[in-house]
Amino acid sequence: MKENSSKEAITFLKKIGIILLWLIIWQLLSAAIHNSILMAGPIESAAALKQMILTREYWNSVLFSLLRIMGGFCFGSTAGIILALLSYRVKFMEDFLKPVISVLKAVPVASFVIILLIWAGNRILSFYISGLVVLPLIYINTLGGLNATDPKLLEMAEVFRMPGIRRLRYIYLPSVYPYLYSAFQASIGMAWKSGVAAEVIGQPLGSMGNGLYQAKIYLETADLFAWTATIVLVSFLLEKLILGAMGFCFGRVK
CATH class of the missing domain: 1.20.5 (Single alpha-helices involved in coiled-coils or other helix-helix interfaces)
Known part of the structure; x- marks a missing residue:
């Protein structure tokens, strides 16, 4: 010890x-x-962040982006897992979804942002974008974990007529967990990067992306770094929280 x-x-x-x-x-x-415009140092950036933290607008912006980006993350994750389960059970569903998943992986985020700006406006743009970015990552990894399940264990479960809940708990979850853990680890950061990028392009008022853009317009590099540090910190804390919760739940399942 x-x-x-x-x-x-x-x-x-x-x-x-x-x-x-x-x-x-x-x-x-x-x-x-x-030259503080070209490169603000950590001391200047920390001072700018300290001033921002004391304002209500800062916290409103953090909450605005947090609710939408993490909402999109949860939606994309849930949809990805459900679609992976359907694809695992029905082979046609996997073939049917393959072109859509390939498009979601390949199309640039900026293209989705422009399309969704036309269709849905900018207020919940980051929700849709983060969900679209997360969905294929979760889908592919969940399906990979399901397909990697030991067929001998499944055969044994069939022979002994193991109930579906017990199969899920003792066979499928241990197989899927490493894949899902890696997918969540990558997708949380991707959700934040794509969601904030969508806010920078769409410019919803009171968002973190709007704060970044305003700092750029007024050449306030220290504020730009302060907003960036906030985004990185929030993303990091949420990643630790979600992955820790996953590990705890998986330990309870085992």
Whole structure:
């Protein structure tokens, strides 16, 4: 136990040291350029973030984007899992959905943004975009996990007439979990990147994307970095929360 604790402490300190090293490099680069418009340093960005945090508009913008992007993430994840289950059970469904999934993977986000701006306006644009980006990732990985299920275990379950709930708990979930975990790990970040990008293009008032755009218009680079740091931090915390919840639930299932 002591050895594990010391290793964890060393790993944590190593990560902190690397982060501090990059912050020092950033500050030195900013000092060398000596132009806050071209490159604001971490100290200026932290000061800008501190000022923003004290305003109601900042928190309203965070909540605006959080509800829509994570709503789209949940919708895309749920749809992806359901469609993967249908494709696993019905081969025709997999063939039928293959062109749609291929299009969702290949078409640039900007194309979807423009189309959805025409169809649905900009207020919930990030909801649709994040959902469309997440759906194929979850679908492909869930279907891959289902197809990777050990056929011998399924044959055994058939022979012993194992109920469907027990098959799901003891056979399918352990097979799907690694695939789904990797998919969620990648898709949370993708949802935030695509959702904020959609807000930057669509410009819904009171969104984080609008805050980024305003910082760019007024050449407030420190604010731009502050908004970027906020997006990264929110995405990171949500990723840890969701993956931690998945691990906890899976442990309870096992």
